[in-house]
Amino acid sequence: MSITVSNISKSYKNVKALQNISFEVKPGELFGLIGPDGAGKTTLFRVLTTLLVANEGSATVAGFDVVEEYKNIRNSVGYMPGKFSLYQDLTVEENLNFFATIFGTTIEENYDLIKDIYVQIEPFKDRRAGKLSGGMKQKLALCCALIHKPKVLFLDEPTTGVDPVSRKEFWEMLKRLQQKDITILVSTPYMDEAALCDRIALIQDGKILEIDTPKAIVKHYPKQIYNVRATNMYQLIYSLKKYEHNHSVYPFGEVVHYTDSRTDFNPKDLKLYLESNDLNNVEIEKTVATIEDTFMELAK
Amino acid sequence: MLPIIFVLPILQLVILSNAATFEVKNIKFGYIDNDHTSTSRALVEKFNASTYFDVLTDFPSEAFASSEMLKGKVDVVLEIPHYFERDLQKEKYNNLGVTINAIDGAAAGVENVYVNQIVQNFNQHLKVDLLQVSDKQIQPIYIETIPLFWYNETLNYKTFMVPGILVLLVTMITLFLSGMNIVREKEIGTLEQINVTPIKKSQFIIGKLFPFWVVGMALLTIGLILAKLIFDVPMLGSLVLLYAYTSIYILVILGMGLFISNFTDTQQQAMFIAWFFVVIFILMSGLFTPIESMPKWAQIVTEFNPIKYFVEVIRMVMLKGSGFMDILPLGLKTLAYAIVMNGLAVWSYKKTN
Numbered sequence: 226m227s228i229t230v231s232n233i234s235k236s237y238k239n240v241k242a243l244q245n246i247s248f249e250v251k252p253g254e255l256f257g258l259i260g261p262d263g264a265g266k267t268t269l270f271r272v273l274t275t276l277l278v279a280n281e282g283s284a285t286v287a288g289f290d291v292v293e294e295y296k297n298i299r300n301s302v303g304y305m306p307g308k309f310s311l312y313q314d315l316t317v318e319e320n321l322n323f324f325a326t327i328f329g330t331t332i333e334e335n336y337d338l339i340k341d342i343y344v345q346i347e348p349f350k351d352r353r354a355g356k357l358s359g360g361m362k363q364k365l366a367l368c369c370a371l372i373h374k375p376k377v378l379f380l381d382e383p384t385t386g387v388d389p390v391s392r393k394e395f396w397e398m399l400k401r402l403q404q405k406d407i408t409i410l411v412s413t414p415y416m417d418e419a420a421l422c423d424r425i426a427l428i429q430d431g432k433i434l435e436i437d438t439p440k441a442i443v444k445h446y447p448k449q450i451y452n453v454r455a456t457n458m459y460q461l462i463y464s465l466k467k468y469e470h471n472h473s474v475y476p477f478g479e480v481v482h483y484t485d486s487r488t489d490f491n492p493k494d495l496k497l498y499l500e501s502n503d504l505n506n507v508e509i510e511k512t513v514a515t516i517e518d519t520f521m522e523l524a525k
Numbered sequence: 526m527l528p529i530i531f532v533l534p535i536l537q538l539v540i541l542s543n544a545a546t547f548e549v550k551n552i553k554f555g556y557i558d559n560d561h562t563s564t565s566r567a568l569v570e571k572f573n574a575s576t577y578f579d580v581l582t583d584f585p586s587e588a589f590a591s592s593e594m595l596k597g598k599v600d601v602v603l604e605i606p607h608y609f610e611r612d613l614q615k616e617k618y619n620n621l622g623v624t625i626n627a628i629d630g631a632a633a634g635v636e637n638v639y640v641n642q643i644v645q646n647f648n649q650h651l652k653v654d655l656l657q658v659s660d661k662q663i664q665p666i667y668i669e670t671i672p673l674f675w676y677n678e679t680l681n682y683k684t685f686m687v688p689g690i691l692v693l694l695v696t697m698i699t700l701f702l703s704g705m706n707i708v709r710e711k712e713i714g715t716l717e718q719i720n721v722t723p724i725k726k727s728q729f730i731i732g733k734l735f736p737f738w739v740v741g742m743a744l745l746t747i748g749l750i751l752a753k754l755i756f757d758v759p760m761l762g763s764l765v766l767l768y769a770y771t772s773i774y775i776l777v778i779l780g781m782g783l784f785i786s787n788f789t790d791t792q793q794q795a796m797f798i799a800w801f802f803v804v805i806f807i808l809m810s811g812l813f814t815p816i817e818s819m820p821k822w823a824q825i826v827t828e829f830n831p832i833k834y835f836v837e838v839i840r841m842v843m844l845k846g847s848g849f850m851d852i853l854p855l856g857l858k859t860l861a862y863a864i865v866m867n868g869l870a871v872w873s874y875k876k877t878n
Contacts, residue, residue: 276717296723306714310718328723
């Protein structure tokens with residue numbers, strides 16, 4: 226196992242950041258931690274990267290215990306914190322050189338690993354890191370985290386605040402890295418990115434709600450979801466929430482995801498009800514559950 | 526940043542060394558002459574001749590003089606009583622009234638000494654004038670003291686202050702820079718990235734502090750050159766000795782800065798704590814006020830003040846030409862301090878929290 230976490234708990238004063246967390250990540254796996262802000266993702270990362278000691282439980286990374294053998298872990302993991310934390314007043318190349326030197330290696334030695342990513346920022350190699358755009362900063366941070374050929378890569382919300390195109394590119398890079406035998410643990414608040422992981426853990430309030438492959442998690446969704454649409458969105462949600470048989474009502478883009486509490490639900494009843502509430506152009510159609518729906522259901 | 530580090534201290538050195546002096550000059554002097562005789566006028570003339578006093582006016586009454594002092598227009602008022610000359614000749618004894626504005630106690634003390642000196646001087650001349658031939662036999666033997674001011678013959682305040690202020694600058698800059706530095710990394714978040722790397726505590730700390738050590742030594746060099754060029758402060762002792770001592774001293778300050786850094790989360794907090802210590806250290810260093818005149822407990826506290834040692838050493842080496850053996854006790858104390866401070870700093874710096 227690349228990462229094993231068993232019964233980890235951590236609390237700050239009166240906030241329980243992590244409660245009895247356990248999971249395992251297989252070698253070469255792209256594992257996603259999916260949860261909203263404040264769910265405890267960063268705390269878990271800090272425990273696994275040996276920056277924080279948990280109150281209870283134990284964990285190993287790349288076969289090393291996070292408390293006993295923290296020095297070995299620091300040599301064999303790459304960590305990219307959520308906040309950009311390279312030296313802003315050093316240039317791209319200087320930053321990369323600096324981190325290579327700290328890890329006792331050189332850029333040339335592991336160049337093949339970062340080549341795909343580095344070529345994209347190479348035109349700006351003499352620019353100070355602080356002056357790079359958000360997407361460029363992420364690429365540089367990833368290069369710096371990879372420069373010593375880590376066995377496990379920790380990425381804490383790498384795509385937060387990055388534009389959609391860069392986000393997509395970033396995930397493609399992760400997929401390629403995975404093929405080079407690097408285990409990747411990535412956290413993200415974006416549910417759409419979850420589908421790109423091999424396995425995901427849904428986490429909220431310091432507890433893991435469910436761990437499985439994205440497809441399996443979606444299959445676990447117990448109900449049939451309906452897309453409901455009408456001209457007046459606000460009125461639509463309001464009416465649906467008032468509807469006595471509703472199980473869940475969530476806005477989802479330009480439609481509303483609706484589930485009914487009855488087993489013999491007939492959409493026509495709902496349509497009649499909505500139209501009697503002065504809603505026009507009501508459309509109701511079946512749809513498949515997404516990870517977001519599953520998360521909302523589990524987090525209920 | 527680099528120009529700021531070097532230009533500001535140099536300005537401070539030049540400005541402070543010229544301004545920080547205990548000489549009291551241009552004292553606003555007024556008098557009330559109730560006697561109006563040649564003797565009283567001669568006394569006033571003595572004050573007039575002194576470069577320290579600006580003789581303002583002859584006040585008509587004591588009430589007027591005190592109201593002027595209340596307004597701050599006069600610092601010292603001399604009152605010459607009625608029949609000053611007559612009584613002096615008849616009784617060979619008389620009193621003068623001196624009123625001094627003592628809001629600034631130190632200045633008032635100095636002013637009092639000046640007034641006394643002038644009056645005494647006047648007294649001596651007067652004695653000679655008043656003596657009658659028959660008194661000659663009973664004239665007491667007069668004892669005179671002629672002081673020699675060693676190590677600073679002309680009592681030049683700049684010679685005394687410049688080395689001290691130089692100490693102050695080297696200390697402040699290195700303490701603030703080192704105190705601010707690691708906290709800054711905490712604030713920006715780079716420390717988190719560094720902490721997950723296999724870099725050793727000692728490597729990181731040396732890497733962080735060495736540049737400031739160099740800055741401190743460079744500041745000392747520039748300061749010494751200026752002290753020679755602008756203020757003509759003598760350099761009697763060995764420069765090598767001074768540099769050797771400074772190199773240990775800066776380690777104390779850097780350790781202190783790092784220690785502060787480790788216990789604070791923002792640059793603001795670090796700045797506050799650094800200032801707290803710097804102010805105490807400066808005021809209790811013997812730079813402005815002699816340590817000997819402090820209360821006993823304060824003297825004990827100054828034992829923990831690194832600035833005190835450096836001020837002492839730099840004055841000893843530059844003005845007195847002290848050698849290695851003379852400053853050895855101070856040097857050893859500083860070295861012990863450096864070891865303790867840096868030990869604490871390395872111990873309290875944790876890569877995990």
